[in-house]
């Protein structure tokens with residue numbers, strides 16, 4: 001799988017992870033690994049409290065969307 005963000009910039013980079021939210025591939029430069037609430041990527045967004053504190057991989061777009069909407073209420 002190729003990095004989606006890189007593909008948008010016309011680059012061809014192998015993905016090292018998969019965004020938990022959108023399922024797109026992300027390379028090491030574009031992935032964000034953070035403790036996030038569990039989100040299964042479906043709408044409406046239903047977040048479950050992150051009791052396990054697992055660092056999950058997200059792409060930048062999904063991460064920004066989550067931050068903007070302050071869906072990290074407990075953390076942001």
Ligand SMILES: [Zn+2]
Pocket residue numbers: 003004005006007013026027028029030
């Ligand atoms: Zn990339």
Ligand SMILES: [Zn+2]
Pocket residue numbers: 019020021022023024058059060061062063
């Ligand atoms: Zn994503």
